[in-house]
Amino acid sequence: MCNTTDINREMGKHEIALNYCSNKHAVQKGANPAPKLILDGEVVEFVAGDTILQVAERAGRGHLIPRYCYHPGLPIAGTCRMCTVEVEKMVKLMTACSTPAADGMVVHTKTERVLKSRAGVMEFLLINHPLDCPVCDKAGECDLQDNNYRYGPVTSSFLEDKRTYPKAATKKLSEKITLNMNRCVHCERCVRFSEEVVKSCDLMMVNRSWHKELTLADDKLGLTSEYQGCLSDFCPVGALTFNDFRFVKRSWFLQRHPSVCDGCSKGCNIEVHSEDNIIYRFTPAYNEKINGHWICDTGRLSYHQVMDPTRIVRPMLAHNGALQATSWELAQAATGHLLETAKKVKVVIGTDATIEEIRYLQAALPDMFGSKFTFRSFNGTGTLSTSSQDKKLDHLLIMQDKTANLRGAEECKLAPLENGQINDSDLVLLVRFGRSAVPAVGNGQKLILLGVWNSAEQASLGAAVEVMLPGLATVEKSGTYINCDGIRQQFIPAVVHLGEGMAVNRLLRFTKK
Amino acid sequence: MATKTVNVSRPYTWQEKFYLFAIVQGLLITLKHFINGFFLRKHNTIMYPEVKREYSNRFRGSHFISVDKNKTENCTACYLCQTVCPAECITIVAGERESSKNPDGVKKEKRPVRFDIDSLRCCFCGFCEEACPKDAIKLSGKYEMAATSRSDTKYDLIYLKREVKGRG
Ligand code: SF4
Ligand code: SF4
Ligand code: SF4
Ligand code: SF4
Ligand code: FES
Numbered sequence: 001m002c003n004t005t006d007i008n009r010e011m012g013k014h015e016i017a018l019n020y021c022s023n024k025h026a027v028q029k030g031a032n033p034a035p036k037l038i039l040d041g042e043v044v045e046f047v048a049g050d051t052i053l054q055v056a057e058r059a060g061r062g063h064l065i066p067r068y069c070y071h072p073g074l075p076i077a078g079t080c081r082m083c084t085v086e087v088e089k090m091v092k093l094m095t096a097c098s099t100p101a102a103d104g105m106v107v108h109t110k111t112e113r114v115l116k117s118r119a120g121v122m123e124f125l126l127i128n129h130p131l132d133c134p135v136c137d138k139a140g141e142c143d144l145q146d147n148n149y150r151y152g153p154v155t156s157s158f159l160e161d162k163r164t165y166p167k168a169a170t171k172k173l174s175e176k177i178t179l180n181m182n183r184c185v186h187c188e189r190c191v192r193f194s195e196e197v198v199k200s201c202d203l204m205m206v207n208r209s210w211h212k213e214l215t216l217a218d219d220k221l222g223l224t225s226e227y228q229g230c231l232s233d234f235c236p237v238g239a240l241t242f243n244d245f246r247f248v249k250r251s252w253f254l255q256r257h258p259s260v261c262d263g264c265s266k267g268c269n270i271e272v273h274s275e276d277n278i279i280y281r282f283t284p285a286y287n288e289k290i291n292g293h294w295i296c297d298t299g300r301l302s303y304h305q306v307m308d309p310t311r312i313v314r315p316m317l318a319h320n321g322a323l324q325a326t327s328w329e330l331a332q333a334a335t336g337h338l339l340e341t342a343k344k345v346k347v348v349i350g351t352d353a354t355i356e357e358i359r360y361l362q363a364a365l366p367d368m369f370g371s372k373f374t375f376r377s378f379n380g381t382g383t384l385s386t387s388s389q390d391k392k393l394d395h396l397l398i399m400q401d402k403t404a405n406l407r408g409a410e411e412c413k414l415a416p417l418e419n420g421q422i423n424d425s426d427l428v429l430l431v432r433f434g435r436s437a438v439p440a441v442g443n444g445q446k447l448i449l450l451g452v453w454n455s456a457e458q459a460s461l462g463a464a465v466e467v468m469l470p471g472l473a474t475v476e477k478s479g480t481y482i483n484c485d486g487i488r489q490q491f492i493p494a495v496v497h498l499g500e501g502m503a504v505n506r507l508l509r510f511t512k513k
Numbered sequence: 514m515a516t517k518t519v520n521v522s523r524p525y526t527w528q529e530k531f532y533l534f535a536i537v538q539g540l541l542i543t544l545k546h547f548i549n550g551f552f553l554r555k556h557n558t559i560m561y562p563e564v565k566r567e568y569s570n571r572f573r574g575s576h577f578i579s580v581d582k583n584k585t586e587n588c589t590a591c592y593l594c595q596t597v598c599p600a601e602c603i604t605i606v607a608g609e610r611e612s613s614k615n616p617d618g619v620k621k622e623k624r625p626v627r628f629d630i631d632s633l634r635c636c637f638c639g640f641c642e643e644a645c646p647k648d649a650i651k652l653s654g655k656y657e658m659a660a661t662s663r664s665d666t667k668y669d670l671i672y673l674k675r676e677v678k679g680r681g
Pocket of ligand 4: 647
């Protein structure tokens with residue numbers, strides 16, 4: 001949500017594209033003094049070009065005006081009529097989302113006429129609504145439920161049969177999205193999203209009024225965009241639901257904590273939804289400078305990597321040529337012994353490590369074991385090794401670099417690994433957190449693995465692995481990433497790690513007696 | 514603070530001192546029960562387990578889940594009972610019902626894959642029954658819930674879907 005300090009901030013072109021309309025008019029120079037209007041008896045300032053709803057949002061009072069079709073990231077449509085407010089000297093009720101605010105307007109959001117209109121809209125919406133709440137994945141975070149609880153009529157005067165869409169009852173629009181047409185309130189957010197934001201134009205409304213129906217532009221193709229999960233985020237009802245979350249959890253059980261997506265160098269802001277530290281989904285968190293209201297599906301599904309059952313979450317030690325689970329004391333002692341006795345150690349840090357982790361390794365290892373370390377970074381997205389080679393893969397968010405902190409590694413003066421090959425050292429400390437690829441390791445070098453590894457990745461390195469020290473994934477730790485645009489983002493743990501993994505500084509602290 | 518003791522004893526009346534009256538009173542009560550039980554056959558106890566106690570229709574006993582005519586459970590795995598349960602003894606895992614097993618079409622697309630009630634934790638408050646939007650979970654009149662092992666006290670979906678006549 002915007003606050004008044006955001007208003008004067010300059011916005012780049014990319015940001016305006018992300019925040020399609022909410023802050024479109026934010027750049028206003030020389031508009032002095034700011035225009036004002038009276039909202040429910042309180043004088044609020046606004047920026048010329050705002051609509052009444054945006055004025056209310058800027059003043060932090062957006063909750064006073066219910067809405068279905070308005071979404072700050074989408075163009076304004078004004079189709080649902082839920083947002084009507086009373087404006088003095090205007091005969092009819094006005095839709096707050098699409099009426100431009102004017103200096104000196106007097107707006108009321110709670111008069112009897114307004115409440116009656118809202119109850120009317122609610123009654124009309126509920127005429128044909130199936131009230132599937134027990135099976136609907138939206139229940140608990142559904143605008144229709146919330147608005148009906150606040151503004152809806154207690155009874156319905158509709159006795160006839162409800163309209164149903166027999167064919168489209170539940171239909172998979174793609175691998176990721178299921179449509180239940182009976183629940184749709186025809187707000188057309190999804191259509192505007194596909195046309196204006198992701199520009200895939202794969203959804204459209206056919207027919208009118210009673211028969212209005214959401215369909216795919218091409219039935220065979222299905223949905224094609226990389227941002228399908230967003231459809232289920234902003235669909236105000238449970239019409240579009242994300243298959244990965246389908247029937248998995250009821251939303252009221254989930255705790256929500258902010259974090260940063262480490263799926264690519266964009267570093268989108270996310271909300272981690274978990275119960276008892278088991279993650280059930282990622283959703284986008286609004287950040288006007290980075291991701292706006294959206295995240296891509298790959299990032300959204302990347303919680304599976306944190307929850308991966310094959311992820312190694314116990315320290316392991318090579319014994320008779322095979323890695324076996326062990327205790328931290330033994331693993332740390334073995335690590336200390338290896339680092340002590342080796343002559344030349346190469347530390348290869350994936351560019352998915354946080355700045356703090358890189359700095360810690362750079363400072364602590366030579367401090368503890370002397371200057372036999374060479375530090376290198378490894379990215380592994382194709383041949384990419386510096387941030388200048390990184391490029392956008394689409395017009396919205398997705399970046400080519402699939403690690404989160406290449407810029408941060410450069411800031412720590414970490415040189416990229418030559419040719420992506422590790423040669424000529426006795427011991428290699430491989431630090432990566434599940435995102436950067438696994439570099440090729442030449443023969444005759446012992447290996448210590450640290451961070452987030454799954455068993456396949458570990459197995460790919462063969463018998464050279466002496467010790468495996470499990471670390472924490474992004475959502476489980478705190479740290480700083482610098483994203484592709486040079487924005488520095490700090491984050492704190494969103495969930496508590498459920499295995500035995502440890503933060504890097506804790507983990508290496510006891511390797512030396 | 515000084516404690517003040519109040520003596521509440523009183524002297525016995527002469528009837529109380531002459532305790533034969535009380536003994537006769539007691540003997541009369543015994544005689545009444547003897548006549549009721551032995552000659553008139555009116556019992557206050559029953560010969561359990563041959564004879565079962567009749568409880569009120571509103572008695573809250575072991576849970577069951579009602580089924581429709583296809584023997585499909587009415588439960589749609591909405592988790593409302595799990596949410597409301599004060600003892601936190603219900604564990605549900607939801608899943609999708611195969612369309613072939615779902616003659617009612619979209620109405621029953623969601624189903625409980627697992628539905629466990631830990632009857633040792635349950636306090637038989639009946640909130641789950643109250644919360645259920647589908648009238649699926651109910652408390653039957655069954656009050657014999659003793660079990661010989663702990664695992665038997667965990668009711669699973671198969672047990673919960675048992676046939677219950679009336680309220681059991
Ligand atoms: S969309 Fe909302 S109101 Fe409709 S069934 Fe789902 S939760 Fe209930
Ligand atoms: S599917 Fe959802 S977002 Fe799309 S028109 Fe219907 S209610 Fe709106
Ligand atoms: S009767 Fe009460 S305690 Fe027992 S399962 Fe139902 S809600 Fe829980
Ligand atoms: S028994 Fe009733 S309340 Fe419990 S999950 Fe099933 S439908 Fe919902
Ligand atoms: S929110 Fe204003 S008309 Fe829909």
